[in-house]
Amino acid sequence: MEGRVPADLAVVPDDLAVVVDADGAVLVWSAGARRLLGYEPAEIVGRPARTLLATELPASARRHIADAYRWSTEVALRHRNGDRIVVRLQGIPLADAGIRPLWLVTAAARTAVSGHDQPGAAALWDLTLAQLPMPVAIYDREARLVAANEVMTRIMGLPVAEMRGLTLPEIESAPPFDEYDRLQRQVLRTGRTIFHEQHGQAPGETREHAWSMYFSPLKDETGTVQGLSAVVFDTTEQYWARRHLAVLNDASLRVGSTLDVTRTAEELAEVAVGGFADYVTVDLLESVALGDEPAPLRPGEPITVRRTAQRSVLAGCPEKVADPGDPVDYPVDTPPMWTLLSGHGTRHRPGDPGMPEWIGASQARADSVARHMIHSVLMVPLRARGVTLGLVHFLRHRTPESFTEDDQRLAEEIVARAAVCVDNARRYTGERRTALALQRSLLPGRPPPGLEATEVAYRYLPTGSGADVGGDWFDVIPLSGARVALVVGDVVGHGIRASATMGRLRTAVRTLADVDLAPDELLTQLDDLVIRLAREEDPETTSGEVGATCLYAVYDPVSRRCTLARAGHPPPVLVTPGGEPRLLDLPAGPPLGLGGLPFESTETELAEGSLLALYTDGLVETADHDIEVGLGLLQRALDAPAAPLEETCDRVLHTVLTDRPADDIVLLLARTHALDTGKVHTWQLPQRPAAVAGARKVAGQQLEAWGLTDAAFATELIVSELVTNAVRYGEGPIALRLIRDTSLICEVSDCSSTAPHLRRARVYDEGGRGLLLVAQLSERWGSRQTSTGKTIWAEQPLPSSALA
Template sequence: MLDALFSQSPVGLHVYDRELRLVRVNTAARLMRGFPVDRLLGRTLPEILRSFDITDHAAVERAAHRVLETGVPEPDLIIRFRDRRVPPVETVASVSAFRLQRADGTVLGLAAALTDVTARVRAEAEVRLQNEAAARIGTTLDIFRTAAEFCEVVSPALADTVTVDVYDVVLGGRAPTADAADRDQTVRRVGYRSAAGPDQQGVPAVGEVDVYPPGTPYRTVLDTLAPKLIRRLRPDAHWLEPRRRRDARILDAAVHSMLLLPIRARGVVLGLACFYRWREPAPFDHRHLRLAEQLTTHAGQCLDNARLYGRERSAARVLSGGFAQAQASVVTAVELARTHLPAGTGGGWSDAIALSGSRVALVAGDTTSGTSRPAAMSELRAAIEALADLDLAPDEILQRLHDLAGRPSTRPHTDEPDAGDDPPAGDDPPATCLCLVYDPVSRLCTAASAGHPSPVLVHPGGAVELLDVAAGPPLGQGLAEYALTQRVLPEGSTLLICNTALLIAAGGREPLLSRLTDLFAEPHPSLQAACDTCADALAPEQPPRDAYLLLARTRTLDDSQTKAWTFPNTPESAGQARRRVMDQLTEWGLAQDVIDDTALVVSELVTNSVRYAKGPIQLRLIRDGSLVCEVTDDSSASPHLRRALDTDENGRGLFITAHLTQRWGVRPSGRGKTLWAARTLVAPPASGRAPATEK
């Protein structure tokens, strides 16, 4: 057994006498990497330990003396040591020591069983480092913070110094291609960490830009996208130029080994990660290169998530109507003011869409997190604008949006993150929408809601009430059942529209109404000032989701800007309508060509109603920035434009209308329809009345 133990055992065995002098080793110990047994026989344990670079040789000596004195074995003592070769080779051994003694208890010495666990310890360390990277890198969606987290994980565990540089365009959300010819070579330092200390600054410093010179390994790696291992960096390397700040720092620090890796994700080249060793004497090898590639790949995914998030957030802020201080705009029907509180989540938006007959559609909503909030927001807003252009009622618009939201997305994916890479969505609500149409002639407000908070009505005197709009299901969920809510608004009243995020920040519906009552008790210098004051009071701190507040002060078109008549359904009505219109336009002082063209258009539209309708015909003129003619009848059939042949006796009414006006269309009107046509006036008159004091 002794013969097998010293000649065949795979476990290294050292035998020490009572003075801890090495007296014998077995074959396995002689084969242990980096342990020159022949020249160490006869030396004491302290001499042997000091001949290697061992982290804490005093602890090993204390453990050996403890085993000799007490006889209690010391199992699995991990020892790291390096030999004196250049470059040094590190070996990790698991040592179990036990006392040797005769049957009568006489102490003879100490035996130590050594097992080379270098490969196992390195593998465990790599796994721990990868797990740490997965847990610590990418905790935020900020490029600089993500790069800093990567550097903190890598240094000093793998490299003495690590740097992260990205193309400058990446910070703007752009995606450089893999083709070197299509990439701007300007890079910006976004991450740096050194074993020299947290106060040490890199060259260039974080936030500064730089350009990699041609012929350097940095430029080569970015051009070829192939990682590079520089096992031994010689100070006289041809690409090192002491006059360059970066190279001078490398020479001053005595860097002896480097790893250069391109940062890529989803086919996008983001930049370069550089690993340096100058304190750790062991150079990088291919094992380190593989580990660095794995860590850099994960960091690249996180950096690209941050890039996409920054791009999406910028788009969301633009699509949501700008930044926190939105400028008030004036349309015929309402005066608008808007305040947007962006939290970076995207999704919240509001719009004002001009409709026929000087009406306005106020639409607002929140989109779900999904694959891309800004993209979903833009699609939803485009769909609403298209549906509003058809002059559909608010409930019909929501019904069609509900159908669109329930369909699977067909939008092509480009460089969007995979589902597993999206930021956590949390418990985001589904897509909601409020659609409200206001007519400045009749002061009628018509609204429908898809799970969106109801608007608040502020009376001219400052009284506040909830305009209770029946809420249907969110878009794409449940049955598309949306009810219309109609209300004639007082002249000069203000509609206040906000999303759920602002409602929650205010504490709910009742606290919201109470706060608004106090806020509108005093006049404000402008509608925008009132909007900003309300937003600050309702949400003193930034809500966790994008919040917005839209104020719309209603205007009214009075008798000086509108005129209406009702005619019987007889052939003579066309001539009567023509004369009435010419007289009214003359009274308004419009040009003769406008009078003649409008009279012809009205004659054609009334004739069309006489031909296809049965009941009385209503004619209305509206004069604001344009001149609008509206003819309403009880026929639900919608006319369409067609080209009449030279031999046809009729069929030219809409063709003439389309040529004499800028826009025309048809909208449902009760049990019938309204056919309208609009012509732009050269000198638009002042818009409708507005109250002298804001409330």
């Protein structure tokens, strides 16, 4: 095969030189080594040298290495293409310079010796030093040049005869040479080798170079330092390889620290600027920037991208032609479109085909290229999982060197890693937006209008971009008899599943509240529902694997009594007028989903103007402090003069939240009111038919007193039907109550627990039409169980004259 090295070919290269550290890792890889074995420095530097061996080193060589003695042996090496190459290697230990020992490995025809016990050995040794492909110089005890090989004289630009006897500052007064002189004198003084790296530009070149220098003492048989040697290796390729690896490592550490598309794009731009590009822009497809699935690219159609991030070595990004968030058009048949459609990076100069048209498509872009003298452009598409997400532009104007093929490979590697992070952030953004939309659609938009029982304010805070949305929820439910139910709950877990479960539980609570279950009975029914939901998701699940907490309270503005029950939820805080905030002592109850355990209700009378605070654990329990500290902060925030509830909500959040919340937060504040006694009237009725006429009469009189004569006819019919049902089918005593709230409420109570049912009467039936008539005349009606029986109620809207 043409270009292959014949197998088992014995060669003796005259310029193989490798530096190996004490752990066996290659530090320096010379051009001769590259020519001999075919490996580039970036492929070898940092790797174990033993991977280059086709056979083991002889035992004698291994013993000399262990004892730090010079060694020489014939060994077979492995070429990059797999062939074996036999050479004779020589290992020279470099004296300890305060760091771990290093080895200089070169190729030699025979072991070099310092004595003259073999014919011609000294001459061969002199030839080796003179013809080494790296610069070598020898200095005496006063750091004056004694000898230098041909490569060193070329670098210094002077013949040996002119430099002999001079120190480095006397040869060249440039800044680096006085530092070299200082290092040389340190070697002569301490007798220890010094390794030094120098970076800079060679004369007439734009690319930065790197040199590795070893200053080693020369000692006689007694160990006395008689001079020193200086060996210089051109490690530019290794230097740039390390630079590229550092950029890649930096990108791995910094890009993708959050699940935010914009921030991820900004991190990519920040990593690429400085040492690689002078100006970077990240343009994402509009669908990607919004968190949606990217639309396929169509050849022959222009596209519009969204400038998501940009970064410059100059303050303020003066090169920009668009601000972050602005749309940018990519016309058909321009380099950006070519790059996007090809899926591979491309390098351009302003005068290359297609570039003048692309630059001239925007006057701002043309002005920027001319003003900043942008001379090299590298475009790399953002692609992940086979889908194109956007395009990254790398530009150079301060860096004199144009982008190279190695630069393009580096840029493609950085962008490939960043593209996965951008795609993850995009998918997370879409899922989070879906979960938030679902969650918000299942939460009340605003408190129900016209609540006389309570004044309500709330705050709902979903977690930040570092976590999924949770299943916290709350609700304010108007009940019959001017009462109101307050609910706060928290579903275990996060994400769309938790939000969906939250929605089902909220709907169930509303349904159970409509049948006026007591708080403890409602939680029992809700507990059964959570268990069923868990089994629907996984038939093998056991109780408690999917759960929730809940607090349910019912406040009656007529009696000013509040009945509460909780299922594993934090207790509410009560602030009475003129009193201090205190936690209501409620039975904790088990979390929902355990099953088989009872819930208990507690009833308390609230003074008018009392403040009740309901919340989820995300408000009071954080990584910085436990729940006891959070409850103390909450009570301190509520211990202030009465203020509008909106201001109180803000004060609570400002006081309690010391850091960004790690969980969803719900805060529900309710200030209780008492219904004016003049708006409520109750009459006790005997259980006999004559009570119906009396009930109609007192109802009509009360409506006249309230100025609601327009509602008298309908109300008297409703009262007549409800009282008639109570007399016929109920048990005494019977009570009639009229409530003038935001609506006109009629209630009839008796001691029977039998619930009425609406049915359609047949033509010849004498009864069965009463509740149908009530349903037609009222806005809504229903029944609820009481401790002594039941109450049937009906609500009518107030006439417009009464609302004015």
